[in-house]
Amino acid sequence: MTSLNSPTVAQLPVLAAQAYGDRRALRFKRDGAWHTLSYRQLGAAVEQIAAGLHRIGVRPGDRVGLLSETRHEWTLCDLAIARTGAVCVPVYPTSSPEECAWVLGHSGARTVIAENAAKAAVAAALPGVEAVVVIEAAEPYLALEELRRGSTPQELAAVEAATAAVEPDSLATVVYTSGTTGQPKGCMITHGNWRAAFTAIGALLKGLDADEEVFVHLPLAHVMSRSVQLVALEHGAGLAYFGGDMRNVVAELSEVRPTILPSVPRLFEKAYAVARDLPPETVAQAFGGRLRLAVTGAAPIAPEIQEFFASCGIPIHDTYGMTESTALVAANLPGAVRPGTVGRPLPGAQIRIAPDGEILARGAGIFAGYLDNPKATAQTVVDGWLHTGDLGRLDADGYLTVTGRKKDIIITATGKNVTPAHLENNLRRLPWISQAVLLGDRRPYPVLLLTFDAEAVLSWAAQRGLPPDLTELARHREVRAAVQRELDAANERYAPPARARRFAILDHEFTVDAGTLTPTLKIRRQAVIDRYAGVIDELYA
Structure with a gap:
């Protein structure tokens, strides 16, 4: 794997143009056709x-x-x-x-x-x-x-x-x-933070060279997506940009035939719901047939989904990082994937768990602070350690498991602490549930708000002769029974105080426009509580 070792991003395009010349750098779709730029043209x-x-x-x-x-x-x-x-x-x-x-x-x-x-x-x-x-x-x-x-x-x-x-x-x-x-x-x-990110991600994308191509479809405002493409350019690999419509991503994967796919768990969850009964070779071809490594993060992915795609020859490497760490500090590396974890610390990074369970990280990738906010910076980086706000644990082999967010912990009226992420992830495994939010702070017991994946639930309903109306489906006895079965199975894994007693299904998804999702599609819990206060109150009536 060749590398420019560019000391700054400012020097990267010139060094890449000199080193890689007429090698294909970028591929993009315009008016239905794919166009390319060489490294020389990019420079x-x-x-x-x-x-x-x-x-x-x-x-x-x-x-x-x-x-x-x-x-x-x-x-x-x-x-x-x-x-x-x-x-x-x-x-x-x-x-x-x-x-x-x-x-x-x-x-x-x-x-x-x-x-x-x-x-x-x-x-x-x-x-x-x-x-x-x-x-x-x-x-x-x-x-x-x-x-x-x-x-x-x-x-x-x-x-x-x-x-x-x-x-x-x-x-x-x-x-x-x-x-x-x-x-x-x-x-x-x-620029030094970026350099550290290049080293860390380079370990994950080991073997990256001219024969490789990365499919780019995530927002480039996200530091992870941006850093992966910069690493690809550093190593002379190709970048293929999706055509702009998320509905066409899977179709474009079969056209582009990439070898590297950075994505989010939701893509694989939806693909799993459709493909879990298909032959492995059919699934592999749907992703282009050349995919050797998929990278995901930002939210947990179910171990059974990882295991399914691994059986199809598409290993999904769950990772961990945040903007403040300049992308990744931990990852499941090729040949050392442990489903259910986000891997081990990457080169140049250290991770430890604080007494209260918070994940702390240190290394050259830790950011320089918050712009014009020294107070928040001092609270976030203490003695060189980044306080991530995430909860987790390290096993004997150094693999990190993220168990939730400190600020998301629910303290019920009986004083029991509940971490929402576990149960939420269990419910999201239903192919037609897109989002799950466990609530119950200062309430007698936890409850759930669920949203439909409209396309998936309408297809499921059509197969069963149910009405093609989301509002009706949200109240339909058969739909609620299916959710209840999944909830009962999930609840069995947790102590009684952490079990959701009741749930409501909304007939629409949480959105950025409504203020219930962040631009990176994370749940704004307080916004959900405020917006659906009436629905939540009914669950305790």
Whole structure:
């Protein structure tokens, strides 16, 4: 496995262009056809964008907002921002206008690169934003293609000088946590932090080279997705970007035939629900037939799902990390997967468990702190140890199991502590349940709110001659009986105080727009409690 060992992200595109030349770097879909960029073309495009950014006033240390769905231009712009010595501030494309305003305003972004006119309008309305560039040309904004034209030797020299001045401790990006409570905090990540992430993820993606291709479909505002693609570029592998419609991801996997798939548990849960009775070779072909490694994180994945895909030749490597650790600190490495755990500490990282059960992490990837929030920084990093807020345990072999979030612990009216994650994960194994939230703080006993996976439950209902109406299905005796059977089986695994006594099924999913999910699709528990207070009260009537 070749590696550039680029000391900073600013140097990465030039070194990659020199080392890998005409090797395919990026593949993307446009108008139904796949197009490619070589490493040489990638390097040239990044230089043009960087020169254009310098032309419109971007200077080292400036904050540049990047507001777009996942697409190859996102990567070009991210690398170009680094080349100018500026600081990329990614914004989740699912963020509300208010959240966009907070991130761009708090970070001090004066220049914003937006995907289209709608996103550009949000940025342009902010008082501190002076320049807006759009990826998809739209008046009255400066188009990215226009920005790339006419680079002068002076501009290119200025970019080169800016890159040369970037040090490992220079700020590379400010990534805002999605925040299940309160306003998002800006995590300051340095070029040295990225370097540590490259080392850690390189151990997971061992063997990455020109024959490999990574399928990119997760939001690039997420530090894990972004770091995996940077590692791929460091090693000369290819990146294939999905076409923009999540419904087509599986179909595109069979077209692209990637070898590496970073994803989220929900993709594999939905695939498992459909494919568990199919022959292993059929499942492998549905994912392209070449997939040697799938990487997941952000939420637990059921061991039986991991075991099923492993039997199909698709090992799923569960991992652990967070924005504050610059991606991963632990992972199940190839040949050493232990289902139900998130693996062992990666190179350069240390993990220990505090007396109260909290997971603590230390290493070169630990972030430089929260932007303009020294109090929160001091509370989060103590004596070099990152206090993750997660609960967990280490086994005798050093494998980490995450058992829940400290702030999610339910204390019932009888004083019993209940960790919601276990039971929630059990209920989500039903193929047509998409979300499960265990509630019961200061209440006599825990209860559950469940939401449907609309497509899956309607298919299940049609097979049984049940009405194709989500509201009716949520109340239907046969549906509730199926959930009750699953709940009874799950409850048997836990002590009586941790068992859910009653449940309600909603006829709609939690969403980012409704405020019940974060941009990274984590549950905002307090928002759920507030929004569904009446439903919850009925469960205790």
